[in-house]
Amino acid sequence: MPNPTAAMLVIGDEILSGRTQDTNTNHLARALSAHGIDLKEVRVVADEQGAIVAALNALRERFDHLFTSGGIGPTHDDITADSVAAAFGVPISVREDARAALEAFYRKIGGDLTPARLRMARIPEGARLIDNPVSGAPGFSIGNVHVLAGVPSVFRAMVASVLPTLRGGRPLHSETLRAERGESEIAEGLGRLAAAFPALAIGSYPFRQEGVLGTNIVIRGEDPKLVAEAMARLRALLLGAGGDAASVRAEAGGE
């Protein structure tokens, strides 16, 4: 059975204006790789309902899961929940369990559930809440769409809440080999290696570090044995082509 697929939709003017560097995508990508869900596409759109709804509908139809980040706070520019309700064509209103979660949170920190805060209890009909241990206001899942906060610490907590509830596949296994050789010197050999291992993804990423020109070669696949076999062939290829052991360094494991 192939791994489930996923897409990510980042909602936020602050990413598009360059004010904020998005880091949620990278966090989700790593978590999904480890869980055996393949992230296939990412989109970033502005805080505009038309753009959000169009992206929601395009992505939830094409992939097994869609994760969103941003736009579920208490202010006027937080329009993600309404956009999700519009995309699914369902009503949205304050839900009692979400209100209770917020009330409990604000009681704990000594605040009131003001009308602005209550806005965060508005949940599209038919959704399941996602726990937010950091700041109270819940995320939610509806159909195959998982709606998470944009603040990185809250986003991460919500990923940790929702990911274990999703069926995973085979985690992506990767090994990286660092070669002190320009990418174009090894391109032909890499091409032959990729053709010999069609089940693996073989990527090459040039770098320039302290005057040294080199290439990180990453072999990714679901079968660790096959990855190791391709890596052994790669090492032989580089050593055979005049490389010495010191210029070729492997790091197995984490993507």
Next chain:
Amino acid sequence: MPNPTAAMLVIGDEILSGRTQDTNTNHLARALSAHGIDLKEVRVVADEQGAIVAALNALRERFDHLFTSGGIGPTHDDITADSVAAAFGVPISVREDARAALEAFYRKIGGDLTPARLRMARIPEGARLIDNPVSGAPGFSIGNVHVLAGVPSVFRAMVASVLPTLRGGRPLHSETLRAERGESEIAEGLGRLAAAFPALAIGSYPFRQEGVLGTNIVIRGEDPKLVAEAMARLRALLLGAGGDAASVRAEAGGE
């Protein structure tokens, strides 16, 4: 005349697997904001021709400019140039001016123009080359699509080469006010402010720093006077609502 619009297409398995944190989008977003071009959407897709062509065609039709990042190196997984040719329905082959640029570069660093390197001189018919002072292999523009390298230092050099050739609009001006107040405490006032200034984008970004809970409020617009006027109203609003001057700090200027 409204500002020109743009989209960004990041091509690369290494972003989707989480191995690499994309920083090219943030660099481009800042450069475009300063040049008066509005970045409206970003997509990240895998190194798969079908996905690349679909995204290229969707985005180049909807926006004035499309910038791509990644996939123009010498290896088997570098398929961006071929995908662009396929999207435009034009032939692709080694071009003499691109070959000359590569030859000059490798002569300078003392290398040969091997078949793998020559692959980087394959340019879709009708494209204009984009200078690459860092590593020789050029990018190119075809129609409204600007095809840039993925390595950040090369991407930045190519942005610097191409951006001055594009008509800019009014740069986005922004001011940020840091308030030591939770987002939900100021949400109502912000909503009223946003309604009073429909030409501005008013965003609020909660933070938690050394135990202090607060909100950065960013007011963005093309007219610096209007931004300043809204900022003065915002400051009055926050001071009026029990804030003291020390808890409200403004930084004008750079997005």
